[in-house]
Amino acid sequence: MGMAIKKEHTAEDPEMIQNESYEDRDFSELYDEYFDRINRYLRSRVHNMWDADDLTTVVFMKALEKFHQYDRRNLFASWIFRIAHNTFIDYLRKVKEYPMEPGEWMNGSHEDHDDTWQPEKNLLNDEQVYFLHEKMEQLTQDQRDVLSLRYFGDLKISQVAEVLGKTESSVKMISHRGLRQLQKLYEMEGQG
Amino acid sequence: MSGGQKETMDKFKQSSDVERDPTIAKLLVHLKTMREAVPVNYQLKKDLKQKLLAQMQQMGNVNKAQVPVIQNRSKRTRRWVTSIALVTAVIMVSVLWKTMQGPAVEDLKPFPVQGEFVDADLSPDGKQIILLTKESLLVYDTKGQKINSIPLPEQSEVDSVAYSPLGQEAAFILRDQQRSEIWAANLYGGAKRLIYDAENVPIQSLNWSSDGKWLYVQKGEEIWKLSTNSTQAMHIGQGLRPSVSPGGNHIAIEQNGEIVVLSEKEKQVKKIGKGEKAQWINEKWLVFFDSAKQDLVAVNPLEASTKQVPLGLSGKLHGLPGELHSSVDGSQIIMIGHENKNEISVYTGTSRWR
Numbered sequence: 001m002g003m004a005i006k007k008e009h010t011a012e013d014p015e016m017i018q019n020e021s022y023e024d025r026d027f028s029e030l031y032d033e034y035f036d037r038i039n040r041y042l043r044s045r046v047h048n049m050w051d052a053d054d055l056t057t058v059v060f061m062k063a064l065e066k067f068h069q070y071d072r073r074n075l076f077a078s079w080i081f082r083i084a085h086n087t088f089i090d091y092l093r094k095v096k097e098y099p100m101e102p103g104e105w106m107n108g109s110h111e112d113h114d115d116t117w118q119p120e121k122n123l124l125n126d127e128q129v130y131f132l133h134e135k136m137e138q139l140t141q142d143q144r145d146v147l148s149l150r151y152f153g154d155l156k157i158s159q160v161a162e163v164l165g166k167t168e169s170s171v172k173m174i175s176h177r178g179l180r181q182l183q184k185l186y187e188m189e190g191q192g
Numbered sequence: 193m194s195g196g197q198k199e200t201m202d203k204f205k206q207s208s209d210v211e212r213d214p215t216i217a218k219l220l221v222h223l224k225t226m227r228e229a230v231p232v233n234y235q236l237k238k239d240l241k242q243k244l245l246a247q248m249q250q251m252g253n254v255n256k257a258q259v260p261v262i263q264n265r266s267k268r269t270r271r272w273v274t275s276i277a278l279v280t281a282v283i284m285v286s287v288l289w290k291t292m293q294g295p296a297v298e299d300l301k302p303f304p305v306q307g308e309f310v311d312a313d314l315s316p317d318g319k320q321i322i323l324l325t326k327e328s329l330l331v332y333d334t335k336g337q338k339i340n341s342i343p344l345p346e347q348s349e350v351d352s353v354a355y356s357p358l359g360q361e362a363a364f365i366l367r368d369q370q371r372s373e374i375w376a377a378n379l380y381g382g383a384k385r386l387i388y389d390a391e392n393v394p395i396q397s398l399n400w401s402s403d404g405k406w407l408y409v410q411k412g413e414e415i416w417k418l419s420t421n422s423t424q425a426m427h428i429g430q431g432l433r434p435s436v437s438p439g440g441n442h443i444a445i446e447q448n449g450e451i452v453v454l455s456e457k458e459k460q461v462k463k464i465g466k467g468e469k470a471q472w473i474n475e476k477w478l479v480f481f482d483s484a485k486q487d488l489v490a491v492n493p494l495e496a497s498t499k500q501v502p503l504g505l506s507g508k509l510h511g512l513p514g515e516l517h518s519s520v521d522g523s524q525i526i527m528i529g530h531e532n533k534n535e536i537s538v539y540t541g542t543s544r545w546r
Binding site: 128183 | 216227
């Protein structure tokens with residue numbers, strides 16, 4: 001389903017054909033697989049649901065625009081999450097340029113998006129997600145990036161390292177410190 | 193070792209000593225639960241996929257158009273030309289896509305049914321229009337075919353009709369010299385029930401909550417929230433013409449000639465701008481009449497900038513644009529035009545609210 005925008009297999013690049021990790025799925029299949037993870041990741045990072053959904057749209061529009069540049073020898077997850085992470089960073093810069101005034105709210109409602117919405121269950125989860133978001137805000141930027149990509153983007157350490165342009169050992173250390181710090185913050189609130 | 197066991201072992205090898213620490217393990221389970229608690233916007237997934245497929249189709253057409261011209265070139269040059277053509281097509285589609293962003297009302301045309309109407313509303317599914325006259329409630333399909341007519345009791349005035357979000361009933365207001373009554377009529381059986389009444393204070397402007405359990409009304413110059421199933425009534429505050437957002441979190445009202453949005457939960461108030469007759473279209477967009485522009489404008493109250501987007505309806509109707517009512521999915525609308533104080537005209541149309 002959908003048009004395949006594929007690089008041509010040619011005799012000039014025998015490695016591409018022989019490499020076991022070569023990604024040969026077309027864009028629409030990759031979209032179907034990665035939309036949920038990207039949307040969830042951005043919704044976990046951006047408090048305003050509509051902004052998160054707008055960013056999701058931007059990510060996939062950019063991905064389609066640049067799909068011809070994607071090297072299929074590399075994992076698609078790292079590539080798309082790099083776009084998502086950079087889009088999020090651009091968004092953060094804009095939000096900092098035009099900060100919300102005190103007294104104005106920046107809310108997003110989950111209510112009209114989830115087909116399986118159960119008010120009581122979602123209220124409890126919403127509170128917990130909000131609490132986690134609050135605690136994550138107390139970590140360093142690097143720790144937030146690594147933990148969000150790891151646990152909300154569901155990426156492996158090697159993929160997180162690729163997205164952030166860091167070494168794997170650096171990502172492990174940041175993740176280690178971030179988790180320890182988060183654990184302490186939960187314990188301080190009596191929720192550890 | 194099975195595939196599942198291999199995957200578990202790989203993940204274990206990938207995990208750090210921290211993650212293997214049992215005190216952290218609980219936190220990791222919690223993080224996984226939180227990840228799963230973040231809902232995915234499946235409607236966006238579906239809508240965006242259609243747009244991307246359309247874009248890919250166009251890019252494919254551009255590629256096909258280029259092939260005869262580049263057949264005689266070298267492979268390397270062919271790739272460059274194809275890439276440039278693709279990028280150009282994507283940029284053009286992106287520009288077109290961006291110009292299509294934002295709210296818009298289109299295909300406005302007069303509703304074919306004529307008469308002296310006091311008010312009108314569109315059903316939640318966008319397929320029926322209800323018209324309020326002094327004598328009856330009239331239900332039509334959007335092409336003007338009558339579906340039902342429900343006679344009203346004798347009274348001096350009628351005011352406001354509003355479809356229940358559940359689609360089966362409509363609420364309306366009857367007034368005589370001293371008394372105002374809010375009734376709900378079943379549009380298929382015709383049975384009516386009295387929801388609320390008040391002496392010596394006029395009630396006007398009806399707005400249902402999206403679950404059908406509450407009506408927001410203007411009583412005198414105060415906003416009240418009335419239960420549709422019990423005698424419960426809550427005072428919200430001072431203001432005129434309430435409109436509650438579909439999610440129920442925000443109420444738009446008029447205060448001193450300005451549109452103001454209240455958040456019931458957070459107890460916050462935000463001024464939007466000078467205007468009247470605000471209506472929520474969906475959780476994001478609020479539409480109201482800007483008398484300076486003589487036009488309806490749309491605004492996203494939850495954005496910091498509250499930039500107003502004119503809908504460009506001035507001059508397209510007989511009279512000034514009034515209330516705009518949309519279907520739940522935002523694709524169908526009716527517009528009420530005010531030709532003079534006592535007469536309204538009704539228009540149907542389509543809309544988009546990105």
